[in-house]
Amino acid sequence: MSDIALSDAHRLGLAPMDDIHHEFMHLMARLDDAGRDDMMACLDALIEHTEAHFAQEQQWMEESGFPPVHCHHGEHERVLEVVREVRRLAAAGDHGIVRSLVRELPQWFAHHAATMDAMLAEHIARSGYIARATLERLVLQPA
Numbered sequence: 001m002s003d004i005a006l007s008d009a010h011r012l013g014l015a016p017m018d019d020i021h022h023e024f025m026h027l028m029a030r031l032d033d034a035g036r037d038d039m040m041a042c043l044d045a046l047i048e049h050t051e052a053h054f055a056q057e058q059q060w061m062e063e064s065g066f067p068p069v070h071c072h073h074g075e076h077e078r079v080l081e082v083v084r085e086v087r088r089l090a091a092a093g094d095h096g097i098v099r100s101l102v103r104e105l106p107q108w109f110a111h112h113a114a115t116m117d118a119m120l121a122e123h124i125a126r127s128g129y130i131a132r133a134t135l136e137r138l139v140l141q142p143a
């Protein structure tokens with residue numbers, strides 16, 4: 001069974017972001033445990049999550065006025081390019097490349113979470129953006 005999991009060191013204290021990162025690690029663990037039969041389905045699930053994960057952070061960056069938005073966006077784009085290329089090679093029969101991704105991506109994430117995502121989480125906490133956004137949703141969509 002895979003030992004890939006969200007560690008306490010990865011938790012940034014912003015619940016919606018920590019939840020997304022927990023799912024990211026969970027999907028990497030599933031891919032790590034996958035056999036030939038379910039490898040492509042697990043890879044597709046990871047890619048689908050990663051696209052949504054990065055799109056959500058992009059929205060937070062734009063709406064909260066995060067200054068280094070382009071730098072963070074650039075890192076996300078490079079990772080998406082890599083995972084899509086891995087998907088293409090895996091579909092052509094290269095399963096070893098998926099194993100490499102499973103080894104490398106958690107290491108990339110540990111660094112990214114400790115730098116770019118940590119800066120974003122701190123900016124959001126300081127700016128009160130999430131609290132404002134939640135309040136606006138409650139006002140616009142009363143239960």
Ligand SMILES: [Fe+2]
Nearest residue numbers: 021053057117
């Ligand atoms: Fe993230």
Ligand SMILES: [Fe+2]
Nearest residue numbers: 057112116117
């Ligand atoms: Fe990020």
